Amino acid sequence: MSDLPQKPAAGVSRRTVARATAAAGLAALFGAAATAPARAATRLGPRTRDVSVPSAALGRSAPVRLILPSDFDTRPEKKYPVLYLLHGAHDDYTSWTRETDIEAFTAGRDLIVAMPDAGPTGIPSVWRGGPDYETFQVKEVPALLARDYRASGVRAVAGVSTGGYGAMAHAARHPGAFTAAASYSGILDTTAPGVPAIMDAIVARENLPVASLWGNPVFNLLTWRDFNPRARATGLRGTALYVSQGSGVGGGGDPLPGILESALWPSAQGFARTLALMGIQATTHFYGGGGHDWAHWKPEFTASWPILARALGVPE
Numbered sequence: 001m002s003d004l005p006q007k008p009a010a011g012v013s014r015r016t017v018a019r020a021t022a023a024a025g026l027a028a029l030f031g032a033a034a035t036a037p038a039r040a041a042t043r044l045g046p047r048t049r050d051v052s053v054p055s056a057a058l059g060r061s062a063p064v065r066l067i068l069p070s071d072f073d074t075r076p077e078k079k080y081p082v083l084y085l086l087h088g089a090h091d092d093y094t095s096w097t098r099e100t101d102i103e104a105f106t107a108g109r110d111l112i113v114a115m116p117d118a119g120p121t122g123i124p125s126v127w128r129g130g131p132d133y134e135t136f137q138v139k140e141v142p143a144l145l146a147r148d149y150r151a152s153g154v155r156a157v158a159g160v161s162t163g164g165y166g167a168m169a170h171a172a173r174h175p176g177a178f179t180a181a182a183s184y185s186g187i188l189d190t191t192a193p194g195v196p197a198i199m200d201a202i203v204a205r206e207n208l209p210v211a212s213l214w215g216n217p218v219f220n221l222l223t224w225r226d227f228n229p230r231a232r233a234t235g236l237r238g239t240a241l242y243v244s245q246g247s248g249v250g251g252g253g254d255p256l257p258g259i260l261e262s263a264l265w266p267s268a269q270g271f272a273r274t275l276a277l278m279g280i281q282a283t284t285h286f287y288g289g290g291g292h293d294w295a296h297w298k299p300e301f302t303a304s305w306p307i308l309a310r311a312l313g314v315p316e
Contacts, residue, residue, distance in 0.1 A: 047068045047070065047072070048066065051064050053136075053140065057131065057133075057140055062116070063092075063116075064114055065094060065097060065114075066114055067102065067113035068149070079151065080110055080111055080151060081110075081112070081155065081314065082111065082113075082142070082145055082152075082154070082155045083155075083156050083308060083312060084137070084155060084156070084178075085102065085159065085163075086124060086157065086162075086164075089161055089202045090120065090121070091122055093115045094115075097115070116136065117133075117136075118137070118162070118166065119133060122202075123166070124163070124166035125166070125227050128211065128212055128214060128223075133166075137170065138174050142155065154311075155178050155179065156178055156179055156240075156308045157170055157181050158184070159182075159183065160186070161292065162186075162202065163186070164182075164183030164184050164186020165188065165229065167183050168241075169232070171236055172229050172232035172233060173232055175235040175239075180307055180308050181240075181242075182242035183242070184301065185292050185297065188229045188230060189228060189271050190267075191217065191228055191231070192270055195264075200213075200217075230270060233271070233278060234278060236280055240308075241280070241283065241307075242283045242303075243272055243282055243283070244285040245268035245269075245285075245286055246286075246288070246292075247261070247287070247289060248261030248292070249262060257292040260292040261296075265286075269286065272284050283304075285300065
């Protein structure tokens, strides 16, 4: 797959082309990211399953990877809380099991881990005239788990990058649906300076019209605000929160992950300030350096685990 920018059409200004090219470069960094009965699950291991879920919200079937509790088969009367883990842009529902030891980490803990698909962009939102990944993740998948996998009503959600956006947006737009939400380098203020260009570039990288997400960020500002975690922060009151973000400054090797992490730093800071002004408690970890990658997200998940575990009612 080529990520090279296309030749601009006649009449397009050099400034417009430059902005689009810069945004496309930032977007490339993200790759470094009523429910019908489910089809038969594909067994990948003693506890891991892939389930294809027919979804009215998406107009198609979409995959969910599940990690079941160790005693799931021997305790048929027991119900379990669910930890939802959301993937980033240009990645898929397999990322958490591919990049982390989440299977081993949750062994012996009484919970279900659910990793639902969010499409190629990894933005789990209500698309303009298109798929509704929010309903899929917040309504349809939980209904499936309650019906077929003995899930209780206790849920927590965490995600990386655009999945971090999804974790905070889902919790803010559906108050009380999740007992905890954690974001690792998430996009937490979608209307902050420079962030709409990043969002548009993520969409464009998948050869989708940039307006197909929430429309134009100026002419459709109310829609952009409606899906903005910072603008909907009041809905997070009473939810246990963990927010982490690196400054992206310094470090060796490939500079691009650090550049993107730096680009998202102001929006994460603004989100945290809004929570503080509203008196909404959150655990934050803003650290120097770092990059937009799993090498930094994995220790952040470990650091957030006590908060998630307490909210789920499982041992730390």
